[in-house]
Amino acid sequence: MNSLSVIVLIPLILSLGIMPSLQSEIIPNAEALKSQGNSLSETNSKKVCGDRLCSEIPDDKNEVKKPAVMTTVKKELFPSTMDYTVNAPEIDPEKGYAVIEIGDDLYWITDGTYQMMFLTTGEGVIVVDAPMGLGDKIQQAISDVTSEKVTHLIYTHIHKDHVGSASLFPNDTIYISHVDTAKHLAMKNDPQRPVPTITFDDQYTLMVGDQVLELYYFGPFHSKGDIVIYSPAHKVMMAVDLFHPNAAPFQYFGIARDMGEHIAAHDQILAMDWDIIISGHEPILGTPEHLKFNKEFTLQVLDNAIAAMQMTQPSADYFGDLANKCADLTLEQYPDLKDIEAYPVENCVTMVFYAMID
Numbered sequence: 001m002n003s004l005s006v007i008v009l010i011p012l013i014l015s016l017g018i019m020p021s022l023q024s025e026i027i028p029n030a031e032a033l034k035s036q037g038n039s040l041s042e043t044n045s046k047k048v049c050g051d052r053l054c055s056e057i058p059d060d061k062n063e064v065k066k067p068a069v070m071t072t073v074k075k076e077l078f079p080s081t082m083d084y085t086v087n088a089p090e091i092d093p094e095k096g097y098a099v100i101e102i103g104d105d106l107y108w109i110t111d112g113t114y115q116m117m118f119l120t121t122g123e124g125v126i127v128v129d130a131p132m133g134l135g136d137k138i139q140q141a142i143s144d145v146t147s148e149k150v151t152h153l154i155y156t157h158i159h160k161d162h163v164g165s166a167s168l169f170p171n172d173t174i175y176i177s178h179v180d181t182a183k184h185l186a187m188k189n190d191p192q193r194p195v196p197t198i199t200f201d202d203q204y205t206l207m208v209g210d211q212v213l214e215l216y217y218f219g220p221f222h223s224k225g226d227i228v229i230y231s232p233a234h235k236v237m238m239a240v241d242l243f244h245p246n247a248a249p250f251q252y253f254g255i256a257r258d259m260g261e262h263i264a265a266h267d268q269i270l271a272m273d274w275d276i277i278i279s280g281h282e283p284i285l286g287t288p289e290h291l292k293f294n295k296e297f298t299l300q301v302l303d304n305a306i307a308a309m310q311m312t313q314p315s316a317d318y319f320g321d322l323a324n325k326c327a328d329l330t331l332e333q334y335p336d337l338k339d340i341e342a343y344p345v346e347n348c349v350t351m352v353f354y355a356m357i358d
């Protein structure tokens with residue numbers, strides 16, 4: 001645990017009245033915490049939401065989302081695309097990006113670190129995200145494969161590193177986001193992130209030319225206004241900054257603001273019918289197996305945080321001791337996972353506080 005974390009977190013804990021001496025009273029119920037994102041083997045009828053079964057609560061978030069509209073135009077994922085779930089594409093060093101058609105008129109752009117997608121429709125290009133670091137390369141990549149101009153841009157969430165090039169498109173581009181993203185961007189008044197003109201609360205279907213995208217809000221699993229974008233024809237999903245396929249999470253579980261929402265989003269997305277997920281990061285595409293693994297990893301870190309609370313005695317650096325013990329357990333369990341040694345303590349800090357006070 002670094003000194004900054006201690007400086008920030010200790011006053012928080014003290015202000016909440018939680019002292020290490022009370023540890024025996026605050027060891028959490030692991031199953032209740034996990035139930036916000038139910039283990040993959042649980043049936044819906046046994047889900048626990050707070051003090052009740054989820055089935056007793058009328059909440060449309062417990063329903064499996066069904067495609068709202070099915071396109072009649074034949075669009076499919078290319079079988080060869082599955083290679084990119086294992087092997088990264090070559091990045092042209094002169095261009096600094098790869099643009100790959102992974103399904104009919106659906107393109108993936110990556111520089112090896114960031115990812116986005118766009119679709120040609122016959123009536124203009126739909127762009128999903130515009131990472132700040134890609135900048136003018138986005139339009140170059142689009143121009144590599146089509147003469148259609150960009151007409152729509154969808155924000156996956158608020159963060160500038162994923163949408164900070166959104167202003168580099170024609171003035172009449174239609175910007176689409178969750179209502180919370182629009183509120184945030186209106187407050188920021190950032191010329192690099194134009195305020196969306198089309199917003200939605202729970203679900204929105206975008207039909208342009210011969211393409212259909214379904215947009216869903218499952219809750220703030222990462223930042224604010226986090227949405228998933230789904231092409232039912234291609235069975236392609238895009239959910240950014242939820243996880244890193246075949247790698248450990250970024251620090252503080254991707255700086256997740258709400259670990260309950262973060263865990264639950266895994267189940268919401270896995271309940272849908274898709275083969276490929278564009279995660280926003282890593283040099284490869286993701287699969288349902290990658291996402292299932294990430295959920296299992298996340299719940300294991302939760303178990304490790306709880307185990308640390310059960311075996312750690314109060315000390316001057318109690319929370320540092322908890323995070324370090326949790327991290328040691330995680331490192332022992334996943335020695336070969338990519339990036340496992342980058343942020344084990346930071347991820348355990350997030351999980352300890354989720355387990356203790358959420």
Ligand SMILES: [Zn+2]
Nearest residue numbers: 157159223241
């Ligand atoms: Zn983000």
